[in-house]
Amino acid sequence: MLRDVIDLLADPSDGTPLHGVDDFDRLESESGHSFVVDEAGYVTLAAGTGLSHQGDGPAMVAARETYLSLGHFAPFVETVTGAVQDIFEQAPESTPPALxxxxxxxxxxxxxxxxxxxxxxxxxxxxxxxxxxxxxACHSRAGAVVADVWERLPLRDRCIDAISVVFAPANPAEFQRVLAPHGQVVVLTPGVGHLDELREPLGILGVAEDKVERMYQQAAGFLEQAADPVDISFPIVLDRAAIAAQVGMSPSARHIGAEDLAERMAALPETITVTARARLDRLRPV
Ligand SMILES: C[S@@+](CC[C@H](N)C(=O)[O-])C[C@H]1O[C@@H](n2cnc3c(N)ncnc32)[C@H](O)[C@@H]1O
Known part of the structure; x- marks a missing residue:
């Protein structure tokens, strides 16, 4: 809930601390800006004219929920959690660790x-x-915030012990600002060849070979490598429903027409073994 993380949150326009008002019906900053908490429990923290785009739409989010609930990415989630646990162990024990x-x-x-x-x-x-x-709704100790990672993050300086970025965009300059001195960023990037067995038959997008290199270039001056990278690779057996969910949650969903996709799906065998590949990197503030 937002009240569990309120000591971490800040006004997106001027960085002043936020606090809960009217039993957390809204958040207010020391400079007087007010942000309504949606009845679903999240708050939108955007400065000025608001957000430039809406991110994943309802169909993509539903497909992601369906796919992840099947547990096929368990090795990914275990690896990310292991890295964050390791970082938390290096945090001072005065306050509960913040992710x-x-x-x-x-x-x-x-x-x-x-x-x-x-x-x-x-x-x-x-x-x-x-x-x-x-x-x-994902966890009682999670606070949900709608914000653009490319903008000033609605978080106070140096208050975060660990940041995780899983197949998602990063903002190294802001990560450097919000991380505590002992803090680290954990980045999971899809590996070259990730789910390649689906690529050709379905015509879905590939992973750029220089994805990790570009991430380090973008981070230069703000974050540096903190540990050796870990490559993760494992086979998964997907049935057609799982494949449909996997495609539906990926950017390919926007590039392939529904009819084309249905035709290509129908030509697939009942199950297909694919290889999941990713790389985990850990970075710390420079
Ligand atoms: C590929 S999904 C990964 C979601 C999640 N990390 C996972 O692996 O299940 C990328 C997520 O980044 C979000 N996203 C895209 N652009 C963003 C931005 N500028 N700021 C914040 N989130 C963004 C999307 O809405 C989407 O939920």
């Missing part, structure tokens, strides 16, 4: 980590209000 997940989607990763670390709390940030509804 920020950006582009947090339905909160699958955030909830798993909060479940695994007693007392930890987390901010799930996503630009999609549809995702935020799930985020607000």
């Amino acid at each position: 920020l997940e950006v582009g947090a989607g339905t909160g699958y990763y955030l909830a798993h980590t909060l479940d695994s670390v007693e007392g930890a709390r987390g901010v799930g940030l996503d630009i999609s209000p549809h995702a935020a509804k799930h985020l607000a």
Whole structure:
């Protein structure tokens, strides 16, 4: 809930602390700006003219929820949680550890980590209000915020112990600002060849070979490598329903027409074994 993370949140326009008003029906900053808490439990924290886009739409969010609930990405979630636990162990014990997940989607990763670390709390940030509804319900110690990761983050300086970024955009300059000195960012990036077995038959988008390299270039001057990267790769057997959910949650959903996709899906075998590939990187403030 937002009250679990209120000591971390800040006004998106001027960075002044936020506090709950009217039993957390709204949040108000020291400079007098007010932000209504949606009845679903999330708050939109955007400055000025608001957000530039809406992120994942309702169909993509529903497909993500369906796919992740099947458990096929369990090795990914275990690896992310393990890295965050390790970072939390290096945090001073004075306050409960704080996690920020950006582009947090339905909160699958955030909830798993909060479940695994007693007392930890987390901010799930996503630009999609549809995702935020799930985020607000994903864990009792998660606070859901709709915000743009490319803008000034609605968080106080140096208050976050760990940031997780799972297949989502990053903002290294802002990560440097909000991380505590011992804090780190955990980034899970899809690996080259991730789910390649689906790529050709369905015509879905591939992973750029220089994705990780570009992430480090973008981070230069703000964040630096904190640990050796970990490559994760494992087979998954997907049936047609799981494949449909996987395609539906990916950017490919926007590029392939529904009829074309249905035709290509019908030509697939009942089940198909695919290889999931990703790389986990850990970065710390420079
Ligand atoms: C590929 S999904 C990953 C979701 C989640 N991390 C997971 O793996 O289940 C990317 C997420 O980033 C969000 N997103 C895209 N652009 C964003 C932005 N500028 N600021 C915040 N979130 C953004 C989308 O709405 C979507 O939920």
